[in-house]
């Protein structure tokens with residue numbers, strides 16, 4: 287039966303939900319506080335340069351193709367398959383390229399870091415096994431429904447529990463496998479893909495490296511923002527209506543049933559509400575306090591980021607689309623960011639350059655640099671004070687490692703920090719991925735995709751199950767639309 291569904295927020299999960307629910311024949315209205323769609327997945331021209339402002343790593347393109355298919359629209363999402371995953375640079379001058387070709391990658395790790403090729407194959411096999419055993423269980427269905435645990439897949443996962451090394455951390459497993467700290471640093475890095483600490487995150491988080499190293503590394507042809515525009519255009523063709531520049535100020539409930547939203551432009555009645563806004567924002571600002579789930583909302587938040595967008599008047603042949611200049615000491619860096627809750631003075635510095643694959647993103651002879659370090663989420667609610675101090679550290683690091691003098695090539699600059707991320711998307715403290723995965727129960731302590739207390743109230747997006755990042759956000763929308771289909 288057709289329902290009127292209001293979606294709060296047009297992040298990638300909100301857009302995915304709009305496509306799915308629109309394709310299912312519902313009347314869908316998306317209410318978005320900003321004057322643009324996409325939330326964190328947005329882009330901007332700065333001078334002569336185009337920048338994706340948020341995500342830069344693109345995995346699991348089949349999730350987008352699935353939405354194109356569901357929408358039955360004549361549209362194509364175009365992307366490239368990369369022949370390099372990332373160029374790595376270490377403080378001692380070691381450089382290494384991670385190739386998606388396993389043989390080539392294992393040879394590179396053997397030659398540059400002194401590991402055996404077998405250890406690399408074992409690591410990749412371990413991440414593949416973890417994905418096969420648990421991917422569907424933890425990522426593609428609700429963890430809050432008993433029947434989802436009573437099936438063959440779950441039984442198989444339980445029987446193979448030893449292989450998953452559930453009592454070990456990511457770092458335990460990686461440092462037992464590899465003798466060189468640099469290799470450990472490389473594989474530990476994948477914890478940051480969901481904003482976590484490899485010295486605390488369970489070993490199963492190694493599952494993330496499976497996506498790039500075993501499935502493949504990709505790049506949308508027109509940049510990451512193409513994902514937003516593709517989903518937005520599909521939803522428009524399905525009749526989804528957008529109310530932009532409109533902030534939801536309250537979710538209206540009656541007898542513990544969601545019946546509409548109060549917005550900055552008036553009230554909208556609804557049969558069902560799907561929120562793509564950060565779960566903490568929803569419970570602190572939009573719902574009555576009696577619904578506040580204290581335990582779920584007191585979990586540790588994921589990392590945030592400090593990003594400099596630089597138009598660079600020079601080409602750097604040694605760099606590719608994804609580049610990582612590692613910190614001098616991985617453990618000290620994570621202790622500092624998660625323990626002392628401040629940025630590390632010699633930070634792992636990620637440089638993303640989309641003009642390497644989409645040359646029109648920068649003028650000829652120039653490059654668009656997205657320079658990012660991980661920083662703690664912001665608990666002060668105040669603007670960030672360390673931006674200029676960290677800029678000095680980052681510039682010094684780039685100069686040291688790439689043997690350059692980068693300042694002279696910076697033509698334009700803008701900054702994004704945890705405070706601004708929160709201002710623009712309502713994410714708690716500017717965290718990028720909702721809760722961190724810094725303990726083995728984290729997966730069970732994310733908010734469910736529906737409310738157990740409010741009828742007709744659903745949640746998608748990076749701050750709820752199954753977690754942050756584009757693929758998981760899109761999967762949260764899938765779970766929500768399946769729940770709605772089951773009940774209506």
Ligand SMILES: Cc1cc2nc3c(=O)[nH]c(=O)nc-3n(C[C@H](O)[C@H](O)[C@H](O)COP(=O)(O)OP(=O)(O)OC[C@H]3O[C@@H](n4cnc5c(N)ncnc54)[C@H](O)[C@@H]3O)c2cc1C
Pocket residue numbers: 294295296297298299300317318319320323324325326327339340341342343344532533534535562563564567591593707710711712713718719746747748749754755756757759
């Ligand atoms: C710098 C950065 C780098 C990242 N890198 C990667 C990466 O490489 N790969 C990856 O997969 N992921 C990455 N992520 C994470 C990824 O961007 C997010 O997990 C994902 O985009 C979150 O989508 P979402 O649907 O949860 O909503 P969001 O993008 O958070 O959007 C929520 C939307 O809801 C709107 N909203 C909130 N409250 C209200 C309200 N009251 N009324 C109306 N509208 C409201 C907001 O305006 C916003 O548009 C990165 C994020 C950032 C910021």
